Amino acid sequence: MKLDSSAFSANALISPKYTCDGQDISPPLQWDEPPPGTQSFVLIVDDPDAPGRTFVHWVVYDIPAVVRELPQQVPTQKTLADGSIQGRNDFGKFGYGGPCPPSGTHRYFFKLYALDQTLGLAEGATKDKVVAAMEGHILASAELIGRYSRQR
DSSP: OOEEOSSOOTTSBOOGGGSTTTTOOOOOEEEOOOOTTOOEEEEEEEETTSTTSOEEEEEEEEEETTOOEEOSSOOOSSBOTTSOEEOBOTTSSBSOOOOOOSSSEEEEEEEEEEESSOOOOOTTOOHHHHHHHHTTOEEEEEEEEEEEEOOO
């Protein structure tokens, strides 16, 4: 599988539009055909360069297997129109929370997983709960890394 965005290319800078310095909306994401047997997708976006720990910016799970994109500005509601469920990010909110590094240039890992089942977790599950539920059910994965540094 391959994960892309029309908003930034691999290892390129993420536009301030998608960060706390701009509109803080999610970037558009697209992916290609998953392996046979895919029943759902999970998307996790995190920042391993955050001070002290990996900071989670977005968790979406039970994305239907027929979906091939998340549009720009996904609503920050618990359940999306297509049935996808959003987890709680480390800002303590549902949905996407854009890059907002305290200093330096950080990397933001957009990770998509194709699963052989839906997870059936309640709305607002944390990354840790989602990762634990995915164990043994990942058919394929794809990753897109973007970078961001705040202009001060």
